[in-house]
Amino acid sequence: MQASAVRRVRSVEPSVPLVDQVPTVDGSEWAAVASDAGAVNVIRVFRFAVGHHLSAESASLTAVGDLGRVCALLGRGLRGLFHPAGGRDLAWDARRVLELAPLVSLVESSARRAVVEKALVDFERVALPRLDQLRAQLIHNDVSFGNVLFDDEHRVSAVLDFGDLIHAPLICDLVAPAEHLLQRPDGLRALGTLVDSYRVVTPLEDEEVELLPVLLRARWAALALISLWRLERSPGMAEYVSRWQAGVWEMFERVDRLGERPWCQQVLRAVGAASGSGTPRRVSTASLAVARQRVFGPALSPLFYRSPLWLVRGEGSVVFDVDGRPYLDCYNNVPVVGHGHPQVVAAIARQARLLNTNVRYLHELPLELADRLVESMPSGLDQVLFANSGSEVNDLAWRMARSYTGSDGAVVTRDAYHGATFATAALSPEEWRGEAKFEHVVRIEPPDGYYGAHRREQVGWALRYAAEIDRAVDELGVRGQAPGALFVDTGWSSEGILAPPPEYLVELCRRWQEAGGLVVADEVQMGFGRSGSGLWGFQVHGIVPDLVTMGKPMGNGHPVAALVARRDIVERFSENGRWFSTFGGNPVAAAAALSVLDVIERQELVAHAGAMAQRLRVGLERLVGRHSKIGDLRQIGLLVGVELVEDRTTRAPFAAADVVEGMRGRGVLIGSTGPRGNVLKIRPPLVIKEEEVDQLVEALDATLTSLG
Ligand code: PMP
Secondary structure (H helix, E strand, C coil): HHHHHHHHHHHHHCCCCCCCCCCCCCCCCCCCEEEEEECEEEECCEEECCCCCCCCCCHHHHHHHHHHHHHHHHHHHCCCCCCHHHHHCCCCCCHHHHHHHHHHCCCCCCCHHHHHHHHHHHHHHHHHHHHHHHHEEEECCCHHHEEEECCCCCCCCEECCCCCEEEEEEHHHHHHHHCHHHHHCCHHHHHHHHHHHHHHHHHHHHHHHHHCCCCHHHHHHHHHHHHHHHHHHHHHHHHHHHHHCCCHHHHHHHHHHCCHHHHHHHHHCCCCCCCCCCCCCCCCCHHHHHHHHHCCCCCCCCCCCCCCCEEEEEEEEEEEECCCCEEECCCCCCCCCCCCCCCHHHHHHHHHHCCCCCCCCCCCHHHHHHHHHHHHHCCEEEEEEEECCCHHHHHHHHHHHHHHHCEEEECCCCCCCCCCHHHHCCCCHHHHHCCCCCCCEEECCCCCCCCCCCCCCCCHHHHHHHHHHHHHHHHHHHHHCCEEEEEEEEECCCHCCCCCCCHHHHHHHHHHHHCCCCCEEEECCCCCCCCCCCCHHHHHCCCCCCCCCCCCCHHEEEEEEEEEEEEHHHHHHHHHCEEEEECCCCCCHHHHHHHHHHHHCCCHHHHHHHHHHHHHHHHHHHHHHHHCCCCEEEEEECCEEEEECCCCCCCCCCCCCHHHHHHHHHCEEEECCCCCCCCEEECCCCCCCCCHHHHHHHHHHHHHCCCC
């Protein structure tokens, strides 16, 4: 088995430095020689390997990392090999460590006996039930510091000793190189380096990494017990054998001092395990908030919640805080396909491993993405430019519209938000403070049929709002401006989330376009399926914009944004200007966005969002009957606004903040919006499940009940 393993690794992973073997005179890999006592000894001869030993305690991190890399390469070299001897009995078989339990009596100190016993009990409880579910193969099983040589650059120059080969879970192969690392002062960092380097070659599964702490303690138990047993049987080997134990007791004592759970979390965090993101931690939430204030200063938007949330992990519609508490995320519209979607994450990682450059080199991914976006648009919108944020593409749309119309005149709704650049901040009255006034920007009333000048009870209310655009055109004229660009967030998310009937936007855009202006559909909020009936919000309203901007959900969290525009607009712009963004449309961003589109398609998320939106509607309407604080419900698919009032007759606003806090206390994240801060903003990922929709509704029911 050893010979075939070496042969296999040599052919499959030739970069692994193995020791050269000298064949016997008749060309075989070993010779069998009878001893005087009548036993048969197998003899093999190797050439000297060049290099020196490093100890786990003093090896550089470079050496530790290279050991992890070589360990993974060995595993990769062996993974296709079958050998019946792989099933043999071996004391170092990690799965059989419990069979060593009778040796515990050899441990003299009762305190030490207790920690070994605890390690075995935990192994039995935590690891044993799960080991059989992990991928297994032939593994080297002893890629420890004692079995490798390093060159002067601290790279592995030789792997020795295939004597512990066994068929076992792949993750067990990482235990031998890791076994003594935690003796080091920088032990956690060294362990992280080892595992990270391993992962570069062979990605590890969460279930595998999560077992590392318990496997490590079991290995220490095995080291101590086997060494005591050997000492008893062959005192002549005392020096060699007792080396195995060196450091083991000290590491056990550290676990004991810290407590098993906190120690385990510490190790899990060091190796980047999904569940390692909980306590203990060196800093508190409060001290992190203080640091935020100190280093980010007063200009940054404030934290959410009176007692801020420290989030560390997400999966689907759920995010977890630093203490491991789950929250249903009904606020963040970026992760449309769910937090940490494995397909998106894999696409990003795969491309990041291959190459990341910019669009001044040819690459197929940004082109494929551009084609996919164009396919989803009305005909005529066939030019695509990439950037990294919604603000940037709105800025670019603004530049395009100005060059096309020759005008600076912009129209936005009263509390619109379109970005954070110098130009788009001027188009974002929601963020204007004090006396901010921009001569080139005219504001129109948003189509608010509940609070605004025209109410839903009035016939033709929406068209009255649409007619506002004529006043805006006149006002621009008075200021000496022709119609330039009208920016519309197709969900009016900063206006309290509005859902006017289609005739509103159709009429508004008709009048504006006839007056010579361009329409920019800002799909940063609504894009990528949020409406539950199509990929883009403008489709719900039945308009054909001149330019479309998108960002936020486009990469499910990876920064990527795009502008889609008519060719004549882009051509006009290019007469006097050019566009380039270093990161815009890079292959990694394109891979992210393409996989988001794939997931939306394959998981049929638009239809799913539509169905979940319907379920949410039904649930919320039930609450309207139960809670007089709900004044109005507005919804476009999975963008939902719940308008809160003190009193349905006066429609006096009821601040959303207490409800948002109450929902957090019940494990659900939502936000607030609207000029009066009284609208609950609900935007769950499109992958939200039925039971999660119900959880949201129940939490809102309970919160409103508690607020009386
Ligand atoms: N447009 C709209 C409608 C938005 O909601 C936002 C972000 N809240 C932006 C543009 C700006 O996007 P970003 O923050 O990615 O620059």
